[in-house]
Amino acid sequence: MAPEGERVVAVVSGRDVNATGLIDSVTRIAFEIRGLSGVAEVDDSYTTGRRQMSTDGQSSLVTVELQPGLSDDEALRVADQVSSALRRIDAPEILVGGGLLAEREFGDQAVRDAALGESVALVCVGILLVLLLGGLVVGLLPLVAALGAVAATLLTLTGLTSLLPVSEYAVNVVTLLGIGLAVDYSLLMIARFREERAADARASVGELIERTVATAGRAVLVSGSAVAAALVGLFAFGDPLLAAMAMGGGLVVVLATAAGLTLVPALIAVAHRRIPARRPERGPGLLARLAGFAQRRPKAVAVATAAGLLALSAPLLSVEFANSDVRVLPRSSEARQAYEATQDKFADPPKQPLTVLVEAGADRPGVTELFDAMEQLPGVSDVFVRSDAPPGVSIADVVPSGAVDGRPAQRLVADLRALDGPAPVLVAGPTAELVDAKRSVGARLPVALAIIIVATGALLFALTRSVVVPVKAIVMNLLTLLATMGVLVAVFQWGWGAGLLGFESWGALDLTTPLLLFVFAFGLSMDYEVFLLARIKEAWDRDGDNDRAVLAGITAAGPVVTTAALAIGLVFLGFVLGDLVPVKEIGVGMAVAVLLDVTVVRGLLLPATMSLLGRWNWWRPGATAAAQASRKAMAGSDAPT
Structure with a gap:
């Protein structure tokens, strides 16, 4: 089973992010997507706490995470449903991408x-x-x-x-x-x-x-x-x-x-x-x-x-x-256009994090200190500890500060695996795969x-x-x-x-x-x-x-x-x-x-x-x-x- 589900990312552009009509449209579509079978989480600038808006105030992000463990065919089916819903947002331009669609x-x-x-x-x-x-x-x-x-x-x-x-x-x-x-x-x-x-x-x-x-x-x-x-x-x-x-x-x-x-x-x-x-x-x-x-x-x-x-x-x-x-797709590819829009228009574009799994529950001595040590490692932007981890394990998403496939991120994988904790530390994610x-x-x-x-x-x-x-x-x-x-x-x-x-x-x-x-x-x-x-x-x-x-x-x-x-x-x-x-x-x-x-x-x-x-x-x-x-x-x- 994947540590987290596939993601569908939409860049909503061409309209002031504070426009009432846009806020209503994104809010309605976000709640509609949350009701789809196979969707785990929806993150947008209006219905969740994290505001993802471009520096010019003309674009915002909607990120949809699918449920882990879906087969390829099931994930594509849900991704198509999500994509269809996102395209109904009332905005001049909507670019839909993500790893699965790419x-x-x-x-x-x-x-x-x-x-x-x-x-x-x-x-x-x-x-x-x-x-x-x-x-x-x-x-x-x-x-x-x-x-x-x-x-x-x-x-x-x-x-x-x-x-x-x-x-x-x-x-x-x-x-x-x-x-x-x-x-x-x-x-x-x-x-x-x-x-x-x-x-x-x-x-x-x-x-x-x-x-x-x-x-x-x-x-x-x-x-x-x-x-x-x-x-x-x-x-x-x-x-x-x-x-x-x-x-x-x-x-x-x-x-x-x-x-x-x-x-x-x-x-x-x-x-x-x-x-x-x-x-x-x-x-x-x-x-x-x-x-x-x-x-x-x-x-x-x-x-x-x-x-x-x-x-x-x-x-x-x-x-x-x-x-x-x-990035290896042609410029005409919508998935590539969506990726480049997130990189160019947003000061802190979303990244695929490293998923760190510790084979010990959160109440075990030393686990909290281990996550604190992760935050101090060079090349770390953020550490988000999951609250829904199964019993007996602890999971955190570690966001690299640079490119996810760069040498600093690759060194970060080695540093995370080398941490001395109360239990073995496992690291997954695109950088770890590389x-x-x-x-x-x-x-x-x-x-x-x-x-x-x-x-x-x-x-x-x-x-x-x-x-x-x-x-x-x-x-x-x-x-x-x-x-x-x-x-x-x-x-x-x-x-x-x-x-x-x-x-x-x-x-x-x-x-x-x-x-x-x-x-x-x-x-x-x-x-x-x-x-x-x-x-x-x-x-x-x-x-x-x-x-x-x-x-x-x-x-x-x-x-x-x-x-x-x-x-x-x-x-x-x-x-x-x-x-x-x-x-x-x-x-x-x-x-x-x-x-x-x-x-x-x-x-x-x-x-x-x-x-x-x-x-x-x-x-x-x-x-x-x-x-x-x-x-x-x-x-x-x-x-x-």
């Missing part, structure tokens, strides 16, 4: 943002693929696979809503991930089919598809497994929202991988005559040119790129995390990291038979993520580019953003790593020449990775068009991660470090240098020119 607006806005982002992204990606792949049918094949994977995931999630809560925000993120992965896997399969067909024009379609699945399909399977392993790490945090996202993300990864291994080959078999041959390259692709540059100056490039990524991550030193609140969430994330993060790193490392070892390559891949992915988070701090916390992206900074990042970005960006970065390493490993197995294998692999897979990055970048940027700041954070973060990963990391840092390490890239326990040298000599006679 949550509903968040969900509704998330659905609208998803519809806008998906439609724009799919149209733009479709046009891009048609142009880059050279035909309407071949350009639409990846979109068919993406829509199939996403639709199947959403249907499954709909069935799971009876077992666990699935937020609209989770649907947004799952949709974004599903489109990106399905397009990536489809592009890889189509590119390999074209390559196999060009190499053996006499082979039947069935034989070509069999070879495609045996080669590119293996990369798809490893990549999908790596992304799924990363999503499993979200379960380690024990948060229902993250668990729902992990489940939805896991489903979409499995279905996107299955589509890549089954649906896409089937579509290729049906439409193979409409898949044109790959256009002849006019020269090395972007990644091949970057790789060639990096291999000529490996030490300088490795140091410069690593230093640049670390420099981009520097803003993380000042990062602030908080739970999203009404403190506990941060502590929980910090405690569980090592477990999540271990799950992700061990699982992806094992998969990369299975692909490359090397110990060094997986370790290096994980380090490079972490550098990408740190740089991406640094950019997000500068953009969303500091407000750089806020006007361009159409949002207003609220001085922090959503607490779930780094967790989701870590999992999704890590998984997608592993996508490109697997695509490139699979081709590099093939070249290494052919002739054992490290530098030549790296360049050959990047030259072969580079066009696919570049096309996939452009497509998925458009998908992510489509979600920037929405109005919810957390969704914008994910969209911008993923776009930045893909851009950095495909250019700086895969184009420069990967080939530079592989050139520096040489044959040590392929070291594993039990594989001696002499054995590797012998294998190289045996393969040298038929090495490609």
